[in-house]
Amino acid sequence: MACVVWHVPVTTTGTGSTAALRLFRMRNGVRCAVGFSSPEALTALLGPDQAYTELGEAALRNLTRPLGVDTLVLDPGLVAPPVTTPAAVGATPGAAPSPAPTAHLQHR
Template sequence: MCLFSYDDDPDPDEQALAGLLLYVPVRPEGAGSVLRLFRTPLGERTAVGFTRRDLMIATLGPGQQAMVLAEPALRALTVPLGVGRLVVDPVLSARAVTAESVDVPVRAL
């Protein structure tokens, strides 16, 4: 323990932001929620976070649930899972596969 205090030392009672706050997509699982992981176009697993809820809804739909996490906390959760990439505010996503999109007739060559 240090007995001396300096002017540039942070006050322990002051709360500082722990990094960028992100809306992180989750899915309900049992009594809680589970972090959703995604894949890049090249197949690499990635965590995704959005700086605004409306951006998340525009990309993933209105039914998407989320939790707010600081960027370092999100990285701390995903690194042990082997996920080192974090994409913030992705703008492109593929539409979900539905029965209508699968029933496209194919011509024989």
């Protein structure tokens, strides 16, 4: 049986000589490791500059288990924090969000 290869994001040193697994958090805060079924899937989500290594699922589990990470996600659909408030159109980054508009109802 062939080993399925996961393309796993890593961070590297400035010289590129050392790599470390890049860990993520699920929406509920649980730490997880992610892998992708192809380099194209990884690039589509994390960008063309994201370094990666190829690992089998068992190897990835063996590397993350000592770190207390038991959750692996293959081909995540979204890697982002949950949105708590809608962004205001044209808002200045770092500025306080505008209050939500209120409806004015008239009784007849």
